[in-house]
Amino acid sequence: MGGLRAGGYGAFAKSDLDEDEVLLRVPRSCCVTLDDALSDVECGAGFRKLMEEAGPGADTVVIAGYLAKEYLLLKEYDRRLEAGDDDDDDDDAVVVGTRPRPRGNVKFAPYLRTLPWERGVNAQEHVLFWEDGDVEALLGGSLAYADAVETRATVKIATGILDGIIGPVVRRARGEGGNEGGEEGGGGGFRFPWQRSREEEERAAAGGGETILDGLEEAVRGAFVICLTRAFVAPSPVDGGREEDRLEPVLDMFQHSNVPNIRHRFVDDGSIVVTAGPNVRSGDELFNRYQGEEDGDSMPYHKFFTRFGFVPGVTEPVANLIADRSTIFFPQRAVV
Template sequence: MTACFVLSSSPSKTITQHSTQLFSSSGLVDIQAISRDTPGSSYDLLLDWLRAKGATVNDNLCFQPSSRGGGYGAFVTDNVAKGEILVEIPRSACVTLDNVKNDPDSGEVFQKLMTQAGPGGNTVALAGILAKKRLVALAKGSEAIEYGPYFDTLPWERGINSQEHMLFWSDEDVDTFMKGTMCYSEAKSLREEVDLAISVLNKIIGKSILTARGELSETDSGFNFPWDPKPEPLKQIIDGLPEAVRGAFVCLLTRAFQDGDDDDEDAEKLVPWLDMLQHSDEPNIRHAMRKDDGTVEVRAGRDLQAGEELFNQYRSEKDETMPYHRFFTRYGFVPGIEENIADLLKDKSSIFVAQKAEV
């Protein structure tokens, strides 16, 4: 494996979308024509699945449409005291690099990828296992994969829960709306990394996906003689893989938490339930991972009143390495902004374009 990746994702959560319109190659369209919320029943199934996995879930929790942007958020139905446990999520319910390494079909190749592909190799491998499970679920049903109820709540496509990450944009839209802004270079770089990952991952997980679809037998090597009119399946990008990989990267860029010690910055994981909380620079929850068994504890960060929505802090808005334009590139939103993002980009807002100092 000679590919080298430099992409790495930041500890984060689900994205908040304040815009009321989405982009298209032909211009702006009404978000209502594209946006589609994940049904609330899917979140109830997620809670049932978490409990079956051994999670502790406070009885005073529910899901409702979020007060910030599209999609759902987590709320408390009764008063909750500071420090009270909201959820305890066992490591077995999280998606970690263990899932990558232990994959029966591709684990060995994934480990070589993580060793040889540079600091972004872990992210690419995680994206690969997410994309594989997603496509297997589409072929066989969500019940066919271990994380089915969780995967059913993730933003795999543009418009789900008002999801508007730039990885879902066309090249034309990126150039039209972002060229000349401070986020253009990073956006182009991330998109190029994802395109490279699609090519690499096609070779690693392609056979498993074709087998799940019944297009390839489990004993088929994928080789064909030159006179066989049927093309070798893995010499071309299989249907649906680019979309699944892009969706997987969006999930990781917007939701992944650091996994392990601070000096292991490239180790990341997805934490069901916790990763759907909306962002606030004044979060009302706190979370930590137990060192003994990897369980993630989420507690009330202060006294909570009945009806309050729960908020996590993705990154501090005062962090000099995370200016507002980078919030948009990484997470798909700009904190506190209610205006349409397209208008801000078109108008060369100071959020996205460096302004010349007046003399």
Template sequence: GGPMSRGSCRGRSASLVASAAADPRRQVDVDPRHAPLLSWLEKCGMELGPVSLGKSRVGAGYGAFATRDVVEGELLFSVPSAACVGLYDACGDEDVGEQLTRLVVKGQGGATVALAGILAKEWLCEGAAGPRGPYLAMLPWDAAWPPEAEQEQEHCLWWSESQVDALEGSPAYADAVGIRDEVALAAKVIKSLIGASVRRAYKERGGM
């Protein structure tokens, strides 16, 4: 086959990030889940330059931080296509590929739901041992990390009903309700498509 397609990031103004990362007041907390993720990416052919992953102490969430000053054009990281998920993975799945293909053909967000469906199936059926398990294992499923139990996911999908209701009367309220309703419908569709595969996997593992 031809050369592997990659998504890459090259330094232009990244020296500003490097300077911030070197500042002791802006050190990052290393998430132990990154080790298996990086190991898996390396096996897929990833190239990693002077970059570390971690949780910022000066903002919410995680990020990639330069470990030293970098020069313009220097490769920071590249992610090979082998580590990515696409519609071919979803539509080519032995169990639910045909159903996901029909969903994609319908349009109106079907492709997004199909990708979410194949990732959900991989995680629920195979967990960290799945084809993209090391990546899925570090997503913010709960508040187990960091140790202080800070909620990792701040999106309105994770809010309680009372938190959403507090927005009533503002433009953000309609957006939050719309997003939650849309995802609830997508989750219902995905459950109907992958439910049998998940139940079978659970039964094989003795989970049912």
């Protein structure tokens, strides 16, 4: 069982709860969805082009890019306020593309501030936050190694692609100039790595390519951790019921248990309704179950770790489990 013993946020019952009692309802409009990214006035065109080129598999990359962009803009707004800028001065609004955007006007700002953008925040531990050497030293030869390497490689490629989409917007907000590539109608201002010319490849290999936006690697890495550990799969009410990944504020504060005491279900308007399970008493911590039905009842613990950053039911540090050659991470040979 997880819970606050494992760190982070949690939710508790303030009174005894009846089974099936409705605890909360989260409208889809309060959730971070692919629609938010694709309709974004600053980078929507670039995200849509990415979807056209890469297909549905790019959903997570697009949502992560949108989160990273909003987070970096929020940090810029905070920096200016700390420097003494007047947030109510329209003449001092942050400019993105060619449009002024009032500082602090980030749709999900309060939610973004609760998320684990860095290692250790909310007790978050994830292989995306590790150094390369740690992955090799701790996971080399383990069942989790291939998943960890593949996930990290995906994020590295995505960072380069997203720099061309959200980089110009953030650079302009910082007063660093740059082109309007991320602007609506600008076509995204990016090309995939495999679309570079030979001259561009040679220049990049020689260190003459453009520098990745300062802070982007950390923001994209954090955004991927957030998407992997907190996204729910839900039917979309605006796309013929097609399943979509989305972030659900409040619901994602519930800690994990293999034996949860709350339930959640999606309703026709796209909202999510959370109800109490049996025998919930005042003071009890409320638990959800992170792995969905598509994973069945037997998601291997090593895969659970590379996805969510912890092993359910185990409080022992992962380094200790690996040092002890735990069967969670290392296959055992039968003695015959």
